Amino acid sequence: MSDESNTFNEQMMEMFIFETNQAIEQLEDILLQIEKESVMTEENINEIFRIMHTIKGSSSMMMITNVAKATHSLEDLFFFVREKQLQNVDLDATCDLVFNTIDFINQEISKIENKQQADGDEEPLVEQIRRALARLKNPGNAKEQEDTHELEMKETNENSEREDQGVTDQTVKKHFIEQTPEVLEKQRYIAKVHFEEDCKMENIRAFTVVRNLADHVDELHHNPIELFEDENSTKAIVENGFDLFFTTAEPYDNIFQILDTSLFVEKIQLEQVDSYDALVKQIEKAQQDEEMVQVETEDELIKEDPEEILQEKVNLQNVINVGKKKNIISVNVEKMDLLMDLVGEIVITESMVTKNPDLAGLELDSFNKAARQLRKLNNELQDIVMSIRMIEIGPTFHKMHRIVRDMNKKLNKKAELFISGEETEVDKNIIDALGEPLLHMIRNALDHGIETEEERIAKGKPTEGKIQLEAINTGGDVLIRITDDGKGLDRDQILQKAKRNLLLPKSEEDMTDKEVYNLILLPGFSTKEDVTEFSGRGVGMDVVQKSIDKIGGVIQIDSKMNEGTIINIKIPLTLAIIDGMKISVGQSIFTIPTTTIRESFKPEKKDIIKDTAGNEMILIRGECYPIVRLDQLFDMKGYVSELEKGILVVVESEEVSFCVFADDIIGEQQVVVKPIPAYLRQYNIKNSGIAGCAILGNADISLILDIAGIAEKI
Amino acid sequence: MKRVLIVDDAAFMRYTIKAMIEKKEEYEVVGEAENGAIGVAKYKELAPDIVTMDITMPEMDGLQALKEIKKLDPHAKVLMVSAMGQEKLVKDSIISGAKGFIVKPFKEDKIMEALAKI
Numbered sequence: 024m025s026d027e028s029n030t031f032n033e034q035m036m037e038m039f040i041f042e043t044n045q046a047i048e049q050l051e052d053i054l055l056q057i058e059k060e061s062v063m064t065e066e067n068i069n070e071i072f073r074i075m076h077t078i079k080g081s082s083s084m085m086m087i088t089n090v091a092k093a094t095h096s097l098e099d100l101f102f103f104v105r106e107k108q109l110q111n112v113d114l115d116a117t118c119d120l121v122f123n124t125i126d127f128i129n130q131e132i133s134k135i136e137n138k139q140q141a142d143g144d145e146e147p148l149v150e151q152i153r154r155a156l157a158r159l160k161n162p163g164n165a166k167e168q169e170d171t172h173e174l175e176m177k178e179t180n181e182n183s184e185r186e187d188q189g190v191t192d193q194t195v196k197k198h199f200i201e202q203t204p205e206v207l208e209k210q211r212y213i214a215k216v217h218f219e220e221d222c223k224m225e226n227i228r229a230f231t232v233v234r235n236l237a238d239h240v241d242e243l244h245h246n247p248i249e250l251f252e253d254e255n256s257t258k259a260i261v262e263n264g265f266d267l268f269f270t271t272a273e274p275y276d277n278i279f280q281i282l283d284t285s286l287f288v289e290k291i292q293l294e295q296v297d298s299y300d301a302l303v304k305q306i307e308k309a310q311q312d313e314e315m316v317q318v319e320t321e322d323e324l325i326k327e328d329p330e331e332i333l334q335e336k337v338n339l340q341n342v343i344n345v346g347k348k349k350n351i352i353s354v355n356v357e358k359m360d361l362l363m364d365l366v367g368e369i370v371i372t373e374s375m376v377t378k379n380p381d382l383a384g385l386e387l388d389s390f391n392k393a394a395r396q397l398r399k400l401n402n403e404l405q406d407i408v409m410s411i412r413m414i415e416i417g418p419t420f421h422k423m424h425r426i427v428r429d430m431n432k433k434l435n436k437k438a439e440l441f442i443s444g445e446e447t448e449v450d451k452n453i454i455d456a457l458g459e460p461l462l463h464m465i466r467n468a469l470d471h472g473i474e475t476e477e478e479r480i481a482k483g484k485p486t487e488g489k490i491q492l493e494a495i496n497t498g499g500d501v502l503i504r505i506t507d508d509g510k511g512l513d514r515d516q517i518l519q520k521a522k523r524n525l526l527l528p529k530s531e532e533d534m535t536d537k538e539v540y541n542l543i544l545l546p547g548f549s550t551k552e553d554v555t556e557f558s559g560r561g562v563g564m565d566v567v568q569k570s571i572d573k574i575g576g577v578i579q580i581d582s583k584m585n586e587g588t589i590i591n592i593k594i595p596l597t598l599a600i601i602d603g604m605k606i607s608v609g610q611s612i613f614t615i616p617t618t619t620i621r622e623s624f625k626p627e628k629k630d631i632i633k634d635t636a637g638n639e640m641i642l643i644r645g646e647c648y649p650i651v652r653l654d655q656l657f658d659m660k661g662y663v664s665e666l667e668k669g670i671l672v673v674v675e676s677e678e679v680s681f682c683v684f685a686d687d688i689i690g691e692q693q694v695v696v697k698p699i700p701a702y703l704r705q706y707n708i709k710n711s712g713i714a715g716c717a718i719l720g721n722a723d724i725s726l727i728l729d730i731a732g733i734a735e736k737i
Numbered sequence: 738m739k740r741v742l743i744v745d746d747a748a749f750m751r752y753t754i755k756a757m758i759e760k761k762e763e764y765e766v767v768g769e770a771e772n773g774a775i776g777v778a779k780y781k782e783l784a785p786d787i788v789t790m791d792i793t794m795p796e797m798d799g800l801q802a803l804k805e806i807k808k809l810d811p812h813a814k815v816l817m818v819s820a821m822g823q824e825k826l827v828k829d830s831i832i833s834g835a836k837g838f839i840v841k842p843f844k845e846d847k848i849m850e851a852l853a854k855i
Contacts, residue, residue, distance in 0.1 A: 034756075035749070035752065035753055035756070042748055076793045077793070080842075083841055084749075084843075085842075095822070223821065227828050231837065285837065286837035286838070286854055
């Protein structure tokens with residue numbers, strides 16, 4: 024039982040977190056839009072109000088009281104703005120307030136995600152919001168105004184009573200009056216109703232009781248007299264119960280039942296009396312209210328409800344928005360990972376069956392036909408699973424708006440973020456891994472790249488800096504490019520620094536600019552102390568490199584002094600399954616990702632050139648390509664050593680093309696990429712030209728070549 | 738078996754309410770709606786015995802949806818689900834014929850009691 028309720032709670036929590044995160048993302052978008060356009064529309068206000076309201080409700084259900092309180096106070100603020108249709112709201116301050124609340128919610132939610140208590144103190148934030156609300160109410164004298172807060176809220180309520188409701192009440196009232204002459208014939212009752220503890224809004228519960236009784240009684244008084252206008256009514260009802268005095272012709276039992284139809288009635292005392300006039304008078308006097316006891320006061324009848332008008336406008340807007348909604352379900356990523364793994368296993372197993380050595384030499388026409396069909400279906404399955412895992416990179420990009428905004432404020436710089444290619448789809452796991460490195464790089468771009476306004480003016484640049492974040496689908500890979508028009512990297516300073524830290528791989532003069540810039544990616548290149556020491560990046564770039572490494576990506580940096588910096592990150596679209604070409608070298612089978620292969624051929628002796636250092640090269644259609652012998656690269660024995668007896672595979676990585684020399688080509692196959700086992704990682708395999716491994720149909724292991732990595736070695 | 742329609746814009750709330758009430762065999766959640774307009778449409782389609790109705794929702798709020806449902810079926814049993822701070826709207830919905838209301842955050846026993854009674 025407790026197990027069951029545990030999973031139930033976990034599921035609820037999971038859902039809560041998911042939905043709250045979504046709401047917050049939406050909220051951030053709204054805020055950024057407000058800041059960008061420097062205007063807060065009615066629709067914005069309504070949306071913020073609604074989102075706060077929803078989070079408040081959900082978090083209070085989950086007993087996350089601090090989040091509930093914080094969102095509640097912000098909801099109050101936007102309620103006020105909405106009701107009063109305020110025009111003079113301080114946009115900056117208000118957005119800050121909402122951002123602070125978002126941060127608070129995020130912080131508490133991440134605590135929950137890490138199985139900690141959401142124990143953050145909401146009070147400073149709530150106080151901040153409260154003060155802002157007071158300021159809104161009276162820009163001149165905030166302090167005094169704060170005390171009248173309650174009063175004003177009440178007024179708002181009063182003004183917005185609805186017309187039709189008034190009409191109903193009026194008929195009820197009339198009804199009473201017409202019946203009055205007969206009153207003497209009927210029985211008089213006193214009733215006291217107690218509501219259950221914690222059923223909330225007791226005043227409205229009492230109102231419900233009155234409503235239920237209205238059609239059955241001729242005269243009705245109650246204590247407290249005023250249910251809505253008097254803030255203390257709820258408290259009084261909770262403490263003393265709700266007193267009713269009425270006259271009716273209906274029998275006792277009926278009346279008792281009517282009283283009991285209201286929800287959460289805990290106790291009913293119903294007593295028939297001779298007269299209650301004195302009691303009623305006493306109560307009326309005590310409350311110093313001359314008005315006859317009725318449900319509503321009359322002067323409210325005429326007024327229109329501003330909220331309803333507002334609501335109608337919102338409705339209209341939402342009708343438009345709803346049309347765009349997609350039919351979507353949310354699935355746990357772990358399940359997707361499992362599914363992906365399973366598809367991977369199926370792909371492997373399929374080749375184990377269809378390429379089974381037992382079948383060698385057999386004539387199997389219908390088997391082959393069935394195998395082809397299986398192949399086709401597997402391909403489709405794989406495509407679908409892949410496409411399910413693909414999500415748009417847009418939301419990850421859009422989160423950077425917030426970073427830029429915060430950094431701008433903190434550093435007093437002016438930079439705008441431009442985003443393109445948001446619709447590019449990438450595997451979910453990759454998207455998750457991208458968030459943090461992106462954040463680092465955007466921060467660096469602003470912190471070290473973009474100059475201050477004065478500096479920019481002095482350099483004759485536009486005062487506003489520009490950071491561009493792009494995603495480009497290049498077929499097999501996605502290219503993420505971060506461009507800024509800041510001061511760029513300083514080659515000399517990087518070189519000096521690298522020399523000091525003994526990170527120079529070759530002599531200074533031999534290094535190209537690109538090689539120099541990429542030095543900043545090396546672990547140990549930059550430390551915290553020299554954050555501002557040189558003009559450029561470096562803070563945590565090795566961290567960026569590591570995260571990108573994990574998802575099989577490649578980083579490249581290019582820069583021009585005073586013009587800016589470009590960081591290119593090339594990441595695979597998806598991690599798991601690739602088309603590969605199997606080649607053999609000695610007893611080993613290597614796999615080359617098909618996307619990197621341009622052609623393969625048997626070379627002729629006349630085309631092979633050797634330079635003075637003994638490096639082999641080949642001429643293809645007048646172009647010269649270096650040759651990489653895999654047996655030499657990996658220090659192993661191949662069966663073939665003369666180039667013209669083996670085979671050359673021309674591969675390309677970024678701008679570099681070269682030839683890989685192998686004994687033979689075995690054939691094409693889809694392989695499931697498996698990471699290199701943990702115990703092998705200590706040997707720095709990643710830098711040796713191996714990207715991962717794959718299990719072949721006959722259960723052999725094939726190493727997948729890291730073409731980009733090998734290219735760097737040439 | 739009582740057939741229940743849940744109208745709430747937060748999937749979380751729908752899920753919670755559904756999980757709470759489906760623990761009892763006498764209830765069956767026959768439909769869910771994420772705004773008032775869909776709620777009204779589902780009411781027409783499903784004719785449920787009970788509706789739980791959130792108040793603040795996009796497109797059509799709970800109060801409006803309640804009124805529409807009452808127009809379709811004056812005997813409709815609608816339980817409003819409100820949050821603190823919505824006293825006025827709750828009152829309006831009682832006037833418009835809601836059978837009762839519960840206030841978020843609510844515990845399981847409260848919603849069960851409310852459903853049993855209306």
